[in-house]
Amino acid sequence: MHIAESPPAPAVAETPSPLRLPQWLEPVRRYGEYVLGAATALAILALLWAAFAYAPTEATQGDVQRIEYIHVPMAWVAYLAFFVVFAASILYLWRRDPRWDLLAATSAEIGTIFTTLVLVTGSLWGRPVWGTWWQWDARMTTTLILWFVYVAYLLLRSYTGLSEGGARAAAVLGIVGFIDVPINYLSVTWWRTLHPALQVQLGQTPDAPPAVVWTLMLGLLAFTLLYAFLMLQVNRLNTLQRAAQLLRARAELESAD
Amino acid sequence: MTSTRLFWEQVGALLWKDLRCELRTRQVWISMALFALLVLVVFNFAFDLQVENKAAVAPGALWIAFVFASTLGLGRTLAAEQDRGSMDRLLLCPVDRKAIYCAKLLGNLLFIGVVELVSLPVFAAIYNLPVLRVGLIPIVVLGTLGVAALGTLFAAIAANTRAREVLLPLLLFPLIVPVVIAAVKATQGLITPISGDAPWLGLIAAFDVIFLSISVVTFQYVIEE
Amino acid sequence: MSAKLSLRAEDAHIQPTVKPPSSTPAALPAVAVERAGKLYGVRPVLRGVSFAVPTGGTLALLGPNGAGKTTLLRALATLTTLSGGTAHVAGLDVRQDAAEVRKIVGYVGHQPHLYDELTARENLLFFARMYGLRDGRERAERLIERVGLRAKANDRVRQLSRGQAQRLALARGILHEPAVLLLDEPDTGLDEEASALLDTLLRERAAGGQTTIFTTHQIERGLALADSAVVLVAGRVAYAGPARELSADDVRTLYGKGAAR
Numbered sequence: 001m002h003i004a005e006s007p008p009a010p011a012v013a014e015t016p017s018p019l020r021l022p023q024w025l026e027p028v029r030r031y032g033e034y035v036l037g038a039a040t041a042l043a044i045l046a047l048l049w050a051a052f053a054y055a056p057t058e059a060t061q062g063d064v065q066r067i068e069y070i071h072v073p074m075a076w077v078a079y080l081a082f083f084v085v086f087a088a089s090i091l092y093l094w095r096r097d098p099r100w101d102l103l104a105a106t107s108a109e110i111g112t113i114f115t116t117l118v119l120v121t122g123s124l125w126g127r128p129v130w131g132t133w134w135q136w137d138a139r140m141t142t143t144l145i146l147w148f149v150y151v152a153y154l155l156l157r158s159y160t161g162l163s164e165g166g167a168r169a170a171a172v173l174g175i176v177g178f179i180d181v182p183i184n185y186l187s188v189t190w191w192r193t194l195h196p197a198l199q200v201q202l203g204q205t206p207d208a209p210p211a212v213v214w215t216l217m218l219g220l221l222a223f224t225l226l227y228a229f230l231m232l233q234v235n236r237l238n239t240l241q242r243a244a245q246l247l248r249a250r251a252e253l254e255s256a257d
Numbered sequence: 258m259t260s261t262r263l264f265w266e267q268v269g270a271l272l273w274k275d276l277r278c279e280l281r282t283r284q285v286w287i288s289m290a291l292f293a294l295l296v297l298v299v300f301n302f303a304f305d306l307q308v309e310n311k312a313a314v315a316p317g318a319l320w321i322a323f324v325f326a327s328t329l330g331l332g333r334t335l336a337a338e339q340d341r342g343s344m345d346r347l348l349l350c351p352v353d354r355k356a357i358y359c360a361k362l363l364g365n366l367l368f369i370g371v372v373e374l375v376s377l378p379v380f381a382a383i384y385n386l387p388v389l390r391v392g393l394i395p396i397v398v399l400g401t402l403g404v405a406a407l408g409t410l411f412a413a414i415a416a417n418t419r420a421r422e423v424l425l426p427l428l429l430f431p432l433i434v435p436v437v438i439a440a441v442k443a444t445q446g447l448i449t450p451i452s453g454d455a456p457w458l459g460l461i462a463a464f465d466v467i468f469l470s471i472s473v474v475t476f477q478y479v480i481e482e
Numbered sequence: 483m484s485a486k487l488s489l490r491a492e493d494a495h496i497q498p499t500v501k502p503p504s505s506t507p508a509a510l511p512a513v514a515v516e517r518a519g520k521l522y523g524v525r526p527v528l529r530g531v532s533f534a535v536p537t538g539g540t541l542a543l544l545g546p547n548g549a550g551k552t553t554l555l556r557a558l559a560t561l562t563t564l565s566g567g568t569a570h571v572a573g574l575d576v577r578q579d580a581a582e583v584r585k586i587v588g589y590v591g592h593q594p595h596l597y598d599e600l601t602a603r604e605n606l607l608f609f610a611r612m613y614g615l616r617d618g619r620e621r622a623e624r625l626i627e628r629v630g631l632r633a634k635a636n637d638r639v640r641q642l643s644r645g646q647a648q649r650l651a652l653a654r655g656i657l658h659e660p661a662v663l664l665l666d667e668p669d670t671g672l673d674e675e676a677s678a679l680l681d682t683l684l685r686e687r688a689a690g691g692q693t694t695i696f697t698t699h700q701i702e703r704g705l706a707l708a709d710s711a712v713v714l715v716a717g718r719v720a721y722a723g724p725a726r727e728l729s730a731d732d733v734r735t736l737y738g739k740g741a742a743r
Contacts, residue, residue: 093475093478145431145434148427148430148431149431149432151427152424152427152428152431155424155427156414156418156424156428159418159419159420159424160417160418161523162523163522163523165417165481165482166417168478168479169414169417169478169479171478172410172414172475172478172479173411173414173428175471175475176407176410176432176468176471176472176475177431177432179467179468179471180431180432180435180468183435183460183463183464183467184434184435186435186460187434187435187438187439187460188434188435188438190438190442190455190457190460191438191442193455249523249525250526263614266611266614267611267612267614269611270608270611270612271612273608274597274600274608277599277600277604278597278598278599278600281599281638282599343593345561345591345593345595346595346596346597347612348560348561349559349560349561349584349589349595350584350609350612350613351581351582351584351585351612351613351614352612353581481563482556482561482562482563
């Protein structure tokens with residue numbers, strides 16, 4: 001008598017495979033990453049030049065204002081990253097493909113870092129301008145709340161670990177959190193407009209000189225490229241990490257049999 | 258039985274069951290009410306409210322008390338399912354997961370409502386503010402609905418984790434900031450009306466509609482294993 | 483030892499492994515599991531499990547602790563979703579048609595799935611309402627009578643003994659007269675009277691063309707009560723076939739082999 005041989009474990013513990021691209025896109029996959037990395041480096045260098053040399057010195061704030069060319073793009077990325085979390089969360093709940101869950105987690109990690117930097121640079125910028133390290137202005141306050149939502153998301157993921165239920169819960173949080181952002185901004189803006197005696201608003205007036213606008217645009221481009229580059233790297237890292245966990249677990253089980 | 262009628266029949270059965278169980282055990286809502294009152298009193302000491310700034314600051318105390326007491330209670334109705342057999346008892350039944358959400362939400366609203374009913378007269382008395390007006394009702398109802406809608410959803414999420422007591426406020430508080438701001442402002446507006454004030458009540462109403470819908474739809478993803 | 487024991491899982495195909503008494507060809511099996519797999523995180527608990535139970539059959543699901551029996555039953559009860567493979571109950575997919583499956587499946591698990599603060603009667607009435615039963619009251623009374631809890635009907639569940647709570651859990655499981663009843667170790671914690679009750683219930687169900695799957699650690703008893711058996715070892719099917727062709731010793735050997743591998 002021998003133990004019946006069962007068919008091998010179902011193809012659910014497979015390592016996540018990369019997307020299958022059509023043949024003519026293959027070069028993009030092979031070399032795209034290097035192009036992206038180079039473009040990112042170039043753009044950031046260009047931004048640094050533009051921010052310090054090209055853009056004019058601001059009248060009232062002086063050179064301190066130049067931090068805006070980093071602060072604003074980082075804020076853009078922080079919110080962009082959260083949008084990616086939102087979109088990936090919806091796709092995960094719809095498709096149940098763990099790759100979307102991984103993407104959401106990756107974007108949340110990166111987004112948290114950028115949000116923290118936005119708050120720090122905002123504070124550094126504000127100190128000489130406002131005279132204090134913090135003011136409850138609408139945009140900074142909304143970003144602060146975004147920070148808390150990000151952190152709650154990461155905390156939830158750490159508490160629930162590698163489980164499918166945890167992934168679903170995080171996805172729900174990602175969706176709810178993102179939809180909350182505009183409502184938050186609205187409520188905080190109304191809240192602040194009741195205090196017209198507020199000091200200088202950080203940010204540009206609509207009639208800023210073109211050099212400033214161009215530098216800001218360049219900043220947005222540079223940091224978006226940076227975000228994309230980081231996403232690529234960290235997502236790959238997370239994918240490999242999870243694949244390693246699956247392989248290790250399966251190896252342990254095969255040997256135990 | 259038509260499916261709609263069955264849906265509400267099930268919501269009713271769940272609500273009855275929750276209320277029955279809650280009334281027969283430790284009275285959580287009594288602790289909630291006491292907690293709310295305590296917050297109101299401590300707030301007074303912490304901020305040393307004088308007559309001048311009272312009208313501006315006191316509504317904040319009221320809503321802090323409500324939010325904190327709600328957070329205490331929100332965990333309870335979900336925790337009741339976790340003991341001995343967990344949500345499986347309900348998930349086995351052919352009940353729409355939305356019905357479970359509705360029942361839990363209604364139960365939470367009831368508990369928080371009782372706490373508010375108790376706290377408001379006390380608040381009006383110790384802070385000596387003319388706040389007990391008809392205009393207060395929509396603010397309290399809509400504000401509580403906003404907190405409870407998301408709170409019920411997040412209580413379900415937190416209930417599955419190890420640190421559920423701590424996680425619930427961490428998840429909930431950042432997201433209900435609009436409700437807190439709007440409710441406090443609206444309450445202030447009741448006491449000292451400001452012309453041309455922002456439509457706070459409208460904001461809360463929009464918040465409620467949006468997040469009630471989302472919570473109803475996403476609840477099932479959160480409670481299934 | 484019969485040749486059936488070298489049955490390989492490929493042979494335990496989607497067709498019924500035991501012919502129903504009336505020999506109706508191509509009758510839809512009550513329960514059909516095909517290559518079911520379940521992962522908890524990275525840990526596989528079920529691996530390629532396949533078997534079928536004809537309508538009216540009684541299946542004994544045997545296996546050592548941790549073999550995946552509870553997970554399998556929970557998947558059939560729609561409490562958990564399979565990571566791979568499919569399971570059908572009366573032709574309904576447990577994933578796609580979960581709501582319909584819940585109406586025809588009864589589940590009695592390790593935990594009583596009852597509300598401590600409600601009385602025995604209130605518990606049954608509550609679940610009757612949840613199942614949308616019109617004659618909930620009559621059924622509840624009948625079942626209370628049947629499981630011998632008339633004296634305790636108005637006592638809260640927290641005041642019942644373990645055996646009494648188990649009996650009430652059984653009553654809850656059959657309240658909606660499910661076509662397929664899943665029992666996870668129903669014999670633990672039962673007193674003698676309740677044990678006899680369980681036997682009668684299983685026999686009645688078989689006679690009435692209702693399907694039952696149960697797990698147990700009392701191998702002899704299990705094999706005696708069932709007409710077919712599936713032995714699960716480390717998440718895999720080690721045997722699937724008629725219960726009468728399997729002896730308790732065979733089963734224990736299978737368990738042992740699983741541990742040694």
